[in-house]
Amino acid sequence: xxxxxxxxxxxxxxxxxxxxxxxxxxxxxxxxxxxxxxxxxxxxxxxxxxxxxxxxxxxxxxxxxxxxxxxxxxxxxxxxxxxxxxxxxxxxxxxxxxxxxxxxxxxxxxxxxxxxxxxxxxxxxxxxxxxxxxxxxxxxxxxxxxxxxxxxxxxxxxxxxxxxxxxxxxxxxxxxxxxxxxxxxxxxxxxxxxxxxxxxxxxxxxxxxxxxxxxxxxxxxxxxxxxxxxxxxxxxxxxxxxxxxxxxxxxxxxxxxxxxxxxxxxxxxxxxxxxxxxxxxxxxxxxxxxxxxxxxxxxxxxxxxxxxxxxxxxxxxxxxxxxxxxxxxxxxxxxxxxxxxxxxxxxxxxxxxxxxxxxxxxxxxxxxxxxxxxxxxxxxxxxxxxxxxxxxxxxxxxxxxxxxxxxxxxxxxxxxxxxxxxxxxxxxxxxxxxxxxxxxxxxxxxxxxxxxxx
Amino acid sequence: xxxxxxxxxxxxxxxxxxxxxxxxxxxxxxxxxxxxxxxxxxxxxxxxxxxxxxxxxxxxxxxxxxxxxxxxxxxxxxxxxxxxxxxxxxxxxxxxxxxxxxxxxxxxxxxxxxxxxxxxxxxxxxxxxxxxxxxxxxxxxxxxxxxxxxxxxxxxxxxxxxxxxxxxxxxxxx
Numbered sequence: 001x002x003x004x005x006x007x008x009x010x011x012x013x014x015x016x017x018x019x020x021x022x023x024x025x026x027x028x029x030x031x032x033x034x035x036x037x038x039x040x041x042x043x044x045x046x047x048x049x050x051x052x053x054x055x056x057x058x059x060x061x062x063x064x065x066x067x068x069x070x071x072x073x074x075x076x077x078x079x080x081x082x083x084x085x086x087x088x089x090x091x092x093x094x095x096x097x098x099x100x101x102x103x104x105x106x107x108x109x110x111x112x113x114x115x116x117x118x119x120x121x122x123x124x125x126x127x128x129x130x131x132x133x134x135x136x137x138x139x140x141x142x143x144x145x146x147x148x149x150x151x152x153x154x155x156x157x158x159x160x161x162x163x164x165x166x167x168x169x170x171x172x173x174x175x176x177x178x179x180x181x182x183x184x185x186x187x188x189x190x191x192x193x194x195x196x197x198x199x200x201x202x203x204x205x206x207x208x209x210x211x212x213x214x215x216x217x218x219x220x221x222x223x224x225x226x227x228x229x230x231x232x233x234x235x236x237x238x239x240x241x242x243x244x245x246x247x248x249x250x251x252x253x254x255x256x257x258x259x260x261x262x263x264x265x266x267x268x269x270x271x272x273x274x275x276x277x278x279x280x281x282x283x284x285x286x287x288x289x290x291x292x293x294x295x296x297x298x299x300x301x302x303x304x305x306x307x308x309x310x311x312x313x314x315x316x317x318x319x320x321x322x323x324x325x326x327x328x329x330x331x332x333x334x335x336x337x338x339x340x341x342x343x344x345x346x347x348x349x350x351x352x353x354x355x356x357x358x359x360x361x362x363x364x365x366x367x368x369x370x371x372x373x374x375x376x377x378x379x380x381x382x383x384x385x386x387x388x389x390x391x392x393x394x395x396x397x398x399x400x401x402x403x404x405x406x407x408x409x410x411x412x413x414x415x416x417x418x419x420x421x422x423x424x425x426x427x428x429x430x431x432x433x434x435x436x437x438x439x440x441x442x443x444x445x446x447x448x449x450x451x452x453x454x
Numbered sequence: 455x456x457x458x459x460x461x462x463x464x465x466x467x468x469x470x471x472x473x474x475x476x477x478x479x480x481x482x483x484x485x486x487x488x489x490x491x492x493x494x495x496x497x498x499x500x501x502x503x504x505x506x507x508x509x510x511x512x513x514x515x516x517x518x519x520x521x522x523x524x525x526x527x528x529x530x531x532x533x534x535x536x537x538x539x540x541x542x543x544x545x546x547x548x549x550x551x552x553x554x555x556x557x558x559x560x561x562x563x564x565x566x567x568x569x570x571x572x573x574x575x576x577x578x579x580x581x582x583x584x585x586x587x588x589x590x591x592x593x594x595x596x597x598x599x600x601x602x603x604x605x606x607x608x609x610x611x612x613x614x615x616x617x618x619x620x621x622x623x624x625x626x627x628x
Contacts, residue, residue, distance in 0.1 A: 075484070087550045087589040118484075125497060125534045126590055128605035161482040166493045166532025169588065183492035183518075185531040201487055244552045244593035251594050288551055288589075331552050331593070345551045349588050355531075 005218040005230070005238045006211070007254045010098050016133060018140035021101040027146055029220040033109045034154045037220075042113035046216060048224030050236035055081055055172070055209030056287060056327040057402075058311050061216075067196040068114055069204040077205040078111045080121040080213055081177055082130075085169040087288035087349060088329025091240035092210040094252040096123070096130040099214070100137035104160065106213035108146060109220055111158050114206055118159045122177050125164045134162045169353035173401045174207040176355065187357050188401035209327075211240055232258030235310035239328050241270075245284075246334035248272030259309045261285075262299055265332065278334040281439055282418075285314055286326020288346050289406030291413030292339070293323050319413065335439040339421050340432075343414040344372035350407035361404040364395040368411055375422060378429035385415050385422050458538045466510045468517075472502060476517060488518050492528055496535055501603035505536040533587065534602075541576045541583035543623050545569075546600050547611075549586035552593035561597050562586060564613045568620055581627045582620070 004010075014020040021027075033042050047062030068076060080103065084092040096103060103121070111119045123131050138160050141147050149157050163181055165171050171180045175189035178200045199205020215237060219227045228236045235257035241264070244250045249272040255264060264270045265280070274280050280295040300306060302321040307313050314325045333342070351365035368391050374380045392408035399405070415422060421437045428435075468476075476495050483490040495518070499510050511525040518525075529535045536544070547553075547562055566572060569582050576583045592598045595609035599616075601623075608619055 084591045085589055086591075088552050088593050090591045090593050090595075093591050120482075124591070125493070125532070126600060126605055128603075129607070159482075163482075163490075164494050164497055166496070166528070167534035167587075168532050180493065181490060182487070183489035183524075183528065185527055201484065242594060244596060245555045250596075329593070331555070333555065337555060342551050342554070345549075345554055349550050352588055 003230075003256075004254050005222075005227070006095070006099070006102065006214055006240065007252075016098060016100055016137065018101060018137070018144055021099075022144070025221075026101055027105055027141075027144075029217045030105055030108050030146055031152060033220050034112055034152055034156055039113045039115060042109060042220065045219055045224035046113070049215075049219040049227040050224075050231075050234065051212065051215055051219060051227070052235070052311065053209055054211035054215065054239065054328070056086065056289070058325065061208060061212050064196070064208070065110075065114060065206060067194070068206055069197045070115065071204070075118070075203050076114055076116050077200050077203055078107065078114050078116045078119040079177065079181065079200060079205055079207045080107060080119070080210060081172060081174065081207050082121055082123040082127070082210045083165050083169075083172040083177060084127075084210070085124055085172050085353075086327045086329050087346065088242060088244060088284060088331040089287050089327045090242045090244070091252050091328060093127060093130060094242075095210055095214060095240070096127070096134060100130075100133050101141065102214045102217055103134070103210055104137055104141050104146075106216045107160055108141075108151070108158060109216050110206070110208065110213055111160075112156055117157055118161070120161050120163050120181060120200075122163045122165060122171070122181055124171070125166050128164070131162050131164055138162070168355075169349075170355045170401070170403060173403065176401065177207060178205065185355070187355050188403075190400055230256050232308065232310050233312055235312060235325075239309070239325070241309065241328045241330050243271050243330045243332075245330075245332040246275045246278065246337070247332045248275050255309055257308075257310045258313075261307045261309055261314075264309055264330075265299075271330075271332065274332065274334050276334070278336065279439060280332060281335045281337055282333040282339065284323075284329070284331040284333075284410075286324045287329035288331070288349065288410060289402075290324040290326040291319050291322075291409050292343075292417065293321075293413070294417045297321050297417070298323075319409070320416075323413075336436055338376070338436055339414055339418040340372065340376045340425050343411055344369065344376045346410045347372050347407065350403065354403060354407070358399040358404065360395045360398040361407065364391050364404070365407045367391055368407070372411070375425050376432065378425065378432035380422075380426050380429075382423060382426050384426070385419060388412075389415055461539050462508050464507065464509065466503060466507065466513060468499075468513060472498060473517070480518075489520060489524070492518060492520070492525065493532070496525075496529055497603070500535060504542070505539050539576070542581050542627055543583075543601055545582065545584040546587045546590075546602070547584065548588070548590045548592070548596065548598050550589040552589070553596040553598065556596045558597035558611075561599075561611050561613070561616060564616055568617060581624065 009024045051061045052058040168186045170176045171186040176186040180186045195205045283298040347369045351369045356362045392412045395404045396408040425432045479491040515522040515525045597611045
């Protein structure tokens with residue numbers, strides 16, 4: 001079993017309290033960073049670790065920290081993006097529920113590295129229980145001297161606050177999140193200027209995902225170079241995967257990047273295979289926004305090499321035959337799932353969540369939803385597939401923020417890989433809802449491996 | 455139950471305890487950036503009154519020294535704020551892909567049948583309303599629903615567990 005860097009103590013009773021977390025070596029990284037490292041040295045360790053943003057984009061965290069402008073006399077901010085809303089992703093909820101102090105410890109180190117005196121954790125409003133957990137943990141950390149004035153006698157001051165969102169997927173986009181933190185509608189900003197130059201209230205700001213900030217703790221404890229030894233190639237470290245859909249054991253798993261997808265999907269240590277003895281039809285590997293892949297292309301690349309859970313391997317083949325690691329929201333579809341219905345469902349989501357600022361996204365998502373709805377319900381025509389591809393291409397790249405791309409990719413990829421199923425919905429209109437197209441040639445061509453030894 | 459037009463006319467008063475909580479929130483931000491307190495304050499208002507009426511929004515605007523439109527545009531943008539009266543318990547069930555893979559649509563049908571009202575409507579006793587919401591980031595425990603204002607979570611729903619939940623709330627709410 002791989003070593004856990006984030007979830008090592010997740011099953012320790014009371015690990016959400018300061019005492020237990022501290023007794024398991026918690027806050028040692030804060031002591032090490034504040035007492036023995038300069039802020040720039042902390043940034044250097046994170047750069048060496050090769051940590052890439054865990055929220056979905058995969059941008060190197062150390063580099064992002066390095067970009068932060070540091071004008072004299074202007075406040076700087078670290079904002080944690082805990083607006084987890086990408087369908088299929090629930091790792092941040094898990095982390096905040098069971099290991100709130102890990103996030104707080106990472107926030108203290110990150111704020112110190114960036115020179116922030118006040119930092120915010122922006123949590124989606126629906127996670128009110130997690131907001132309460134974090135507020136309690138912050139109070140505990142403060143009374144233990146890890147927050148507030150003159151932390152550990154080093155002269156460093158930090159206040160940490162939790163900010164609830166109002167229920168909007170778009171606020172997971174960093175500039176929309178900053179608008180929301182300022183008490184406005186979550187309309188993404190045009191970049192540049194990037195938040196590192198002008199973020200919240202016009203001040204230099206870094207926005208990082210919950211898991212990225214938590215990963216700073218093992219990076220400081222072990223050293224950036226040690227952390228970089230875990231994983232494969234430019235995919236260093238461990239990643240939390242939220243596994244859901246039709247699998248035997250849904251849940252959050254910490255994996256070393258580079259784990260073969262077959263092992264992740266079928267071994268008892270992780271997903272445990274497809275539920276109810278069914279066969280795998282398709283997988284969305286990184287949250288609903290990434291291209292959906294049929295089982296055969298998911299398990300092996302187009303060159304017939306086994307696919308790995310890493311940024312590079314999952315994207316091998318580009319969007320023609322590959323996908324993305326994204327946020328690690330892993331959704332498995334069994335043979336009885338309808339791809340057309342699911343694509344309609346996802347598109348309805350993006351239509352609902354489009355902020356409405358850019359016409360291609362505001363109008364295009366609604367148009368695609370309508371077309372997919374009529375296809376799913378047996379009222380479509382064979383030209384609808386070309387229409388959908390056309391609309392999706394006109395959204396992609398033509399919007400201020402990536403929500404447009406995120407809405408276009410699932411539709412384009414579903415038609416690319418499952419066109420015959422869409423056509424079947426037209427040619428068998430009377431059965432479109434009542435019967436399922438089934439597995440066809442997407443079936444997993446590989447024998448199921450023996451379950452891993454316990 | 456009042457019609458929306460009538461309910462919108464009811465003036466609201468903020469208690470001292472509530473405005474104390476507002477003040478606590480405003481202190482989190484730099485001087486002059488009190489607008490940042492808007493989302494958290496609207497949550498508190500909704501927890502207190504069950505929804506966010508126009509008179510309540512006007513009072514929030516006055517408190518934060520904002521124009522009323524700055525509050526309206528925010529309250530109407532975010533999906534969590536109710537701009538019309540709801541049942542005492544609002545059951546919000548996730549309707550996005552991963553939940554649907556494991557039967558959320560059937561649970562929604564059952565919910566509609568059990569409560570006897572359509573999505574967005576309030577039951578005659580004023581106790582319940584329900585609606586489908588987008589991904590609640592709990593796909594591993596699907597299907598799920600939440601109930602405000604504390605947003606308690608109910609996971610791995612079945613028809614039986616939904617029945618029990620509603621019966622329990624009925625007993626509690628009377």
